[in-house]
């Protein structure tokens with residue numbers, strides 16, 4: 001049985017391992033973090049298309065049971081006026097809408113599936129070097145250990161070392177100038193928001209939240225910030241971010257200030273993008289997920305793209321006569337879609353920057369309702385959500 005070394009136990013890595021096993025490969029996963037609990041993270045939108053991929057692994061219902069079903073997003077002005085409602089899934093099909101889950105819950109669902117399928121994960125294994133030989137590839141880890149397989153798949157995220165091994169001149173991620181700072185909260189008396197996430201164009205910044213049936217609030221804000229050194233950034237305590245956000249959102253309507261006053265488990269992430277990575281594979285090494293097309297979270301599609309990559313790569317490896325042909329087919333099938341979504345998400349991000357002058361904000365508050373008037377019926381984005389990977393069909397792998 002051919003063997004794949006998979007680097008990264010985020011979303012793309014575990015999903016690729018699960019699909020590869022279905023495709024008749026042995027998969028072994030290596031994750032830099034010391035243990036599962038160290039993953040942390042806030043919450044994310046798993047879109048209809050990502051749920052469809054999880055369905056192919058038999059994991060959709062497990063995840064949906066944990067999440068907040070959110071087929072709609074409401075857009076509100078900083079003056080507490082509903083500007084419009086947009087579908088978060090295929091228009092007119094709310095039952096197929098996307099789901100918001102805690103990131104650690106998605107990781108746990110994938111991890112349980114790995115364990116159930118007997119796929120080995122080594123924690124604390126930070127890839128440091130790759131050596132390719134004529135008929136195998138070796139991954140060397142920071143702790144001095146090594147592993148050898150037929151191919152190596154890098155699901156090692158936006159800072160990917162696999163991407164740099166594939167192409168030492170690969171672009172560095174673009175910093176968007178926005179942070180995602182968020183967490184959880186409980187605000188006494190705050191009503192649940194069934195089927196909805198609320199987005200607010202606040203006076204000085206963008207804010208989003210939802211309230212689960214049991215009253216737990218998931219919230220995030222997108223303050224602007226110059227790019228900070230990674231180590232310095234990690235040292236900033238959650239309370240410091242909260243202090244900043246309380247000032248930034250002080251004039252925003254209920255319940256924004258109240259959520260910030262009750263906030264817990266605050267985390268902050270700089271938002272990076274990789275709109276175009278020229279090379280996705282070289283020799284026996286290929287990359288998936290954020291490693292080759294990191295997207296801002298605005299479209300809520302990054303995790304779903306990673307899941308789609310996993311299914312597509314495994315299907316190509318199952319059906320192509322050689323790994324080289326499989327990698328080529330995978331890239332051909334995935335690149336146009338991934339780059340479209342990254343660009344779309346970037347365009348949404350431009351609207352999130354603070355509104356500028358009072359006139360510009362007033363104009364936006366007049367124009368947006370017109371623009372969003374029939375948005376719940378607008379099928380323009382349906383192709384994003386209806387994308388499926390025909391796992392049971394043979395992949396076209398010839399160039």
Ligand SMILES: Cc1cc2nc3c(=O)[nH]c(=O)nc-3n(C[C@H](O)[C@H](O)[C@H](O)COP(=O)(O)OP(=O)(O)OC[C@H]3O[C@@H](n4cnc5c(N)ncnc54)[C@H](O)[C@@H]3O)c2cc1C
Nearest residue numbers: 008010011012032044045127157180289290297301302303
């Ligand atoms: C604040 C924020 C909010 C987001 N919200 C959403 C959302 O709502 N919906 C959505 O779909 N997407 C969202 N995203 C994007 C989404 O998180 C990513 O697209 C998704 O996690 C990509 O999965 P991945 O497996 O490719 O990478 P990751 O999830 O980043 O996983 C990479 C893994 O590789 C490991 N790793 C890195 N280097 C090495 C190494 N050298 N050796 C071994 N292991 C290594 C890392 O520790 C990590 O576990 C958001 C992102 C951010 C930052």
